[in-house]
Amino acid sequence: MVSLTWRYYLYRATLSSGFYLPVSVVYMEAKGLSLADIGLVQGAFLFAMVAAELPTGYLGDRLGRRAALAVGNTVVVAVMVGFTLADSTAGFLAVYVLWAVGWTFRTGTADAWLYEMLVERGRGESYSRISGRAESTLLVVSAVGALCAGLLYTVDQTLPFYVNGVLAGFGVPLLYSLPATRDCDGPDCSPLGVREAASVLRTQLTRPAIRWVVVYAALFNVAFSVTRVFEQPAMRAIGVPVVGLGVVYAAFKLVSAAAASATGAVHDRLGTRGVLLLLAPATGVLYASFAVVPLLLLPVLFFRRAVQTVTRPVRNAYVNDRVDDAGRATVLSGVSMVLSVASGTANVLGGHVAESVGPVAFLSATGVSVAVVAGGVWLWTEPVREPSAAPTGA
Incomplete structure (x- = not known):
């Protein structure tokens, strides 16, 4: 169980955005986007999240927790590559819309998987402690990534995105080293x-x-x-x-x-x-x-x-x-x-x-x-x- 818990901590670490987030807006400015353009693509991200929330939630129920999380990490890898290729407002719009879809595959699902896995093993009371430690792991990795982001950017403007993409990619095999859960099961689990x-x-x-x-x-x-x-x-x-x-x-x-x-x-x-x-x-x-x-x-x-x-x-x-x-x-x-x-x-x-x-x-x-x-x-x-x-x- 200890090994399983640590694998979950490692997976949560792959959700970090610390390597690219500190330089993402500066990067778009360097690509020629104005502040109005940046506001547009960031707004599109939020609107796309709203539009994708219900469809991806439905797909997540159909695919299962692990598969939905794996899709989320895979999309993030594609998004990081997309950042390095985009050089126009339209290109960054596409990247941010795709990113929003990947984000909705992961929102809440990792916590839901953890809770179900612990309950199935009779350790539901450990949820808060393990979830808190997982969040701390994510924050620490994000802090380290943020310290590296500026230095990576000065070496090569695309380097922070490639590094973050590699980190997200590690999450996929980690996910499939974790056990599947029964997902939605039982009399109280019927979705509206x-x-x-x-x-x-x-x-x-x-x-x-x-x-x-x-x-x-x-x-x-x-x-x-x-x-x-x-x-x-x-x-x-x-x-x-x-x-x-x-x-x-x-x-x-x-x-x-x-x-x-x-x-x-x-x-x-x-x-x-x-x-x-x-x-x-x-x-x-x-x-x-x-x-x-x-x-x-x-x-x-x-x-x-x-x-x-x-x-x-x-x-x-x-x-x-x-x-x-x-x-x-x-x-x-x-x-x-x-x-x-x-x-x-x-x-x-x-x-x-x-x-x-x-x-x-x-x-x-x-x-x-x-x-x-x-x-x-x-x-x-x-x-x-x-x-x-x-x-x-x-």
């Missing part, structure tokens, strides 16, 4: 049909207790998503060299790991209402700060990682508490799809604004605007509500 899923989503996402917290979260997702897309040009604008980008991204991973370990304590201390309420003033003040002192952009980028790491499970726990068991996964997927659509739209439209005013000014104005609008949503709608005030309406 398309009509049932649509009905659940319509009913649950229109309830005030869920609708307004999703709107509130979507606003910050817009700010944080455009920050992720345009942070590399913004860092370059304030003087961070390409080699330095890798060091900064490695530090991002360490901050995310620390934030993940502190999430439970923060949630216990502040509660759901406190965690989400503080988003508005903290985002407004911090994003305004680097409009005055541009170097303050760097600590704000660390803030974004930490806040997203902490607030995602807090938000999902809030939704979980207000939805019945039947359809819970469907509702969480629906929330994720709403956030992706909002972020994709912001990326496409934001690229043109960033091109005209500069990435630093654009990110600052976006963060402040989102904080103001979100503050109004909080005051007028009370997005976080007690479960007793929000019946499930199933």
Whole structure:
């Protein structure tokens, strides 16, 4: 069992994007793409994820967990090669759409396989511990990859993508060294049909207790998503060299790991209402700060990682508490799809604004605007509500 667990850790390490992510936007700029073009391809990635979520989920159920994960890793290898071949906006659009499809084959499936494998062996209670260690392994490998990314890029601009492709390729034989699980089995494992899923989503996402917290979260997702897309040009604008980008991204991973370990304590201390309420003033003040002192952009980028790491499970726990068991996964997927659509739209439209005013000014104005609008949503709608005030309406 120890050998099996370590093989799973190694597989999770092959999901790292650390070798290419720190230089991906800089690479597209070097290929002649404008910030508007980069916003377009990043937005296309999110829209393609939304479109591919249900079809790939269906295919994943038909193929089985291991096969679906193997398809995901294989697609990533193709995407890394595609990065090295693309030299136009259309080429990068195709790469990002393909990447989105591969991403949806892997989202949640690795965790589902782990849970099923442990339960089948009577070790379901080990899931949280093993899953946490697997995530730590992924973050450590990503941090090492980020440290190498800038150096590899200075040797050859395509080298980070080839290295990441080789890493993803190792995941396929590792997967098939792991045991298959029974996947969907048992009386409680019948997936919702398309009509049932649509009905659940319509009913649950229109309830005030869920609708307004999703709107509130979507606003910050817009700010944080455009920050992720345009942070590399913004860092370059304030003087961070390409080699330095890798060091900064490695530090991002360490901050995310620390934030993940502190999430439970923060949630216990502040509660759901406190965690989400503080988003508005903290985002407004911090994003305004680097409009005055541009170097303050760097600590704000660390803030974004930490806040997203902490607030995602807090938000999902809030939704979980207000939805019945039947359809819970469907509702969480629906929330994720709403956030992706909002972020994709912001990326496409934001690229043109960033091109005209500069990435630093654009990110600052976006963060402040989102904080103001979100503050109004909080005051007028009370997005976080007690479960007793929000019946499930199933």
